[in-house]
Amino acid sequence: MGTVGLFDIATPLAPLRAQFDAAIARVLDSGQFILGPEVEAFEREFAAYCGTRHAVGVANGTEALTIALRAMGVGPGDDVVVPSYTFYASAEAIPPTGARPVFCDVDRETGCMTADTVAAALTPACKAVIAVHLFGNVAPVADIEALGVPVLEDAAQAAGSLAADGRPGALGRAATFSFFPSKNLGCFGDGGAITTDDDAIAEQARTLRFHGSPDRLTYEQVGYNSRLDELQAAILRVALPHVDGWADGRRAAATHYERAGLGELVALPAPTPGSQPAWHLYVVRLERADELAAELGAIGIGARAYYRVPVHRQPAMTALAGDVELPVTDELARTHLALPMSPVLAAAQAADVVAAARWVLT
Numbered sequence: 001m002g003t004v005g006l007f008d009i010a011t012p013l014a015p016l017r018a019q020f021d022a023a024i025a026r027v028l029d030s031g032q033f034i035l036g037p038e039v040e041a042f043e044r045e046f047a048a049y050c051g052t053r054h055a056v057g058v059a060n061g062t063e064a065l066t067i068a069l070r071a072m073g074v075g076p077g078d079d080v081v082v083p084s085y086t087f088y089a090s091a092e093a094i095p096p097t098g099a100r101p102v103f104c105d106v107d108r109e110t111g112c113m114t115a116d117t118v119a120a121a122l123t124p125a126c127k128a129v130i131a132v133h134l135f136g137n138v139a140p141v142a143d144i145e146a147l148g149v150p151v152l153e154d155a156a157q158a159a160g161s162l163a164a165d166g167r168p169g170a171l172g173r174a175a176t177f178s179f180f181p182s183k184n185l186g187c188f189g190d191g192g193a194i195t196t197d198d199d200a201i202a203e204q205a206r207t208l209r210f211h212g213s214p215d216r217l218t219y220e221q222v223g224y225n226s227r228l229d230e231l232q233a234a235i236l237r238v239a240l241p242h243v244d245g246w247a248d249g250r251r252a253a254a255t256h257y258e259r260a261g262l263g264e265l266v267a268l269p270a271p272t273p274g275s276q277p278a279w280h281l282y283v284v285r286l287e288r289a290d291e292l293a294a295e296l297g298a299i300g301i302g303a304r305a306y307y308r309v310p311v312h313r314q315p316a317m318t319a320l321a322g323d324v325e326l327p328v329t330d331e332l333a334r335t336h337l338a339l340p341m342s343p344v345l346a347a348a349q350a351a352d353v354v355a356a357a358r359w360v361l362t
């Protein structure tokens with residue numbers, strides 16, 4: 001039985017090495033490193049991929065959220081509904097706008113918020129909902145917008161996923177992405193983007209990412225220094241045409257797990273209705289999650305919990321969260337476990353993981 005890493009970033013990128021080298025050389029030769037032709041071209045290509053009118057490159061997925069919220073008009077005195085079962089940054093991005101995070105629960109099977117869990121959290125001051133496409137699953141954006149609040153998609157984990165009505169990035173009022181190296185579409189450092197069909201939101205995001213200046217002469221707002229750089233954009237342009245193929249590989253890996261009988265041992269993640277998730281993380285549920293992680297780790301199989309303490313219970317958030325009760329979030333925080341997942345996870349590797357899990361759990 002071989003070792004199986006939690007991720008495999010290197011293998012899918014290896015065949016593209018010559019293209020990456022050429023892209024990096026092109027930027028070095030150009031002598032232009034910030035907001036130049038590579039970022040412009042990537043923004044066009046990424047918007048076309050998502051099916052939106054605009055993409056705005058920014059420094060990372062966290063600032064993408066803060067900038068997008070501000071561009072949607074969120075500010076002091078507003079509430080923003082956000083799940084607590086997510087990466088910390090989904091909520092951390094809210095207070096810098098002056099608004100307050102209001103935490104909502106999620107669905108046990110999908111890990112995503114639903115229209116019902118959002119409705120239960122809505123306040124009169126709610127100005128936006130951050131719909132997190134958790135682990136690559138696709139939150140039901142249209143159902144949530146039917147409640148009458150604009151949705152900002154946090155699509156950091158969902159490049160390559162598909163919903164019945166389009167791609168993440170094009171489902172809500174605006175969306176944000178992270179291009180952190182381990183993401184489904186990653187660069188070789190930090191990077192992020194905002195996508196939207198709304199001209200005013202795109203223009204405001206472009207202004208905010210450059211110090212609140214529309215023309216680099218007048219500084220009309222207090223903004224950010226938050227730009228995607230030319231090197232990362234050039235790298236992303238090489239990777240982007242492969243995202244859908246990698247997503248197919250991730251879905252195939254999930255099928256390998258199912259066929260190897262993983263569902264007899266643990267609860268498998270369920271796609272939301274009509275979606276085809278490009279599983280960024282393959283997260284199962286079981287009561288003995290920490291025991292399984294330790295035993296798998298001991299034999300060289302990567303397994304880890306990501307959100308053991310949900311965001312509303314993190315020290316920086318408890319005062320903002322108040323005494324909100326999120327029973328499904330607490331349960332998932334306790335029982336979730338990510339197993340190895342990558343675009344190249346083979347049937348034999350999935351079978352090894354399942355055999356090891358069977359040995360530990362039965």
Ligand SMILES: Cc1ncc(COP(=O)(O)O)c(C=O)c1O
Nearest residue numbers: 060061062087089090156178180
């Ligand atoms: C759901 C989610 N939101 C936001 C972020 C923040 O992205 P970044 O690390 O690029 O700031 C991440 C990833 O790290 C994430 O997984």
